[in-house]
Amino acid sequence: MLAAQRQALILERLRDSGAVRVTELVESLDVSDMTVRRDLDALEARGLLRKVHGGAVAPHRRSTEEPGxxxxxxxxxxxxxxxxxxxxxxxxxxxxxxxxxxxxxxxxxxxxxxxxxxxxxxxxxxxxxxxxxxxxxxxxxxxxxxxxxxxxxxxxxxxxxxxxxxxxxxxxxxxxxxxxxxxxxxxxxxxxxxxxxxxxxxxxxxxxxxxxxxxxxxxxxxxxxxxxxxxxxxxxxxxxxxxxxxxxxxxxxxxxxxxxxxxxxxxxx
The missing domain is CATH 3.40.50.1360 (Rossmann fold)
Structure with a gap:
């Protein structure tokens, strides 16, 4: 699987659940821990997620953003x-x-x-x-x-x-x-x-x-x-x-x- 495909899947799961774990991504994507962390680094650099201990979460919402x-x-x-x-x-x-x-x-x-x-x-x-x-x-x-x-x-x-x-x-x-x-x-x-x-x-x-x-x-x-x-x-x-x-x-x-x-x-x- 190409990096772009993996990262698209990561973002899809992030949209669904609001957070992703490195261990779960390693298992589901069948790649190494290091590969997952590189993907998370790349997505964080683009402002698409925020890395936390053990995984990543959706980026901070604006202080006045109010989802319906x-x-x-x-x-x-x-x-x-x-x-x-x-x-x-x-x-x-x-x-x-x-x-x-x-x-x-x-x-x-x-x-x-x-x-x-x-x-x-x-x-x-x-x-x-x-x-x-x-x-x-x-x-x-x-x-x-x-x-x-x-x-x-x-x-x-x-x-x-x-x-x-x-x-x-x-x-x-x-x-x-x-x-x-x-x-x-x-x-x-x-x-x-x-x-x-x-x-x-x-x-x-x-x-x-x-x-x-x-x-x-x-x-x-x-x-x-x-x-x-x-x-x-x-x-x-x-x-x-x-x-x-x-x-x-x-x-x-x-x-x-x-x-x-x-x-x-x-x-x-």
Whole structure:
């Protein structure tokens, strides 16, 4: 296989999953470790990917880039399903739960439909629709008003005013990016303000974010990493990122592809 063909395949896999591993490329392309690393070097030089320990990820997004819901829904689908299963286990019956907008929180919602007595507060049309499609008489769904963003979030003064009067037991928050100094971020200023109100209303904050969100910085900070009580991510989160998070978040839960999930990451409460 020519170098150009290998590199095209690498980029195709990167588009599908957001990240590639050297070991997996060596096996699937049937080439040496050195060959794969040369291909990654060449693609990084062209600005088509960013090398990380053990592989590569998609290049940094611009701080105001806001992919639509349909685009995001095709990214890291397997990881998001695993994260959703693990995060849903943190929700207790008869609690008031907030769900922000996003494809990962929408996946979590699918697992909350069978939990009795929930009051669900969301600023996401897609999340609300999950519960409306299979309504339970013992569940209450509160949908804020507001302006609609490309990610199907409802934002603005109406949404913020609705949230500020509430008290949530737990908030499940999806984010555009997470970074050691920038914290939890979004590219949309108005969505950032609404998410800040949701965070302020919640007694406990659970962030649901796949490994590709690490190192991405959006325009607006929602909250510092230290505000996060539990961060639920997937096994693709690299050891250096886990080490940084160990110093900042309350707990790190790594969701596996099967029906189980790891406990707290080593060294974390």
């Amino acid at each position: 819901f349909e685009v995001n829904s095709t990214r890291q689908e397997r990881e998001k399903r695993a994260i959703a299963r693990a995060a849903a286990r943190l929700v207790e019956p008869h609690s008031a739960v907030g769900l922000s907008a996003g494809t990962t929180t929408c996946a979590v919602a699918e697992h909350l439909r069978d939990i009795p007595g929930l009051t669900v507060v969301t600023n996401c049309l897609r999340v609300a629709d999950v519960f409306y499609r299979a309504p339970r008489p013992d569940q209450t769904v509160v949908l804020t008003g507001g302006f609609r963003t490309p990610s199907d979030a409802l934002v603005g003064p109406l949404a913020v005013a609705a949230v500020r009067s509430l008290h949530l037991d737990l908030l499940l928050l999806g984010v555009h990016g997470m970074h050691e100094s920038a914290g939890l971020t979004t590219p949309n200023l108005m969505e950032g303000e609404t998410d800040q109100a949701l965070v302020a209303a919640a007694r406990k904050l659970v962030v649901v974010a796949d490994h590709t969100k690490w190192g991405t910085v959006g325009l607006c900070t929602i909250a510092p990493l230290e505000r996060c009580d539990v961060l639920v991510s997937d096994a693709g989160l690299e050891p250096p990122a886990r080490a940084v998070l160990a110093d900042h978040v309350g707990g790190l839960l790594i969701a596996e592809d099967d029906e189980g999930a790891e406990g707290p990451a080593p060294g974390m409460a």
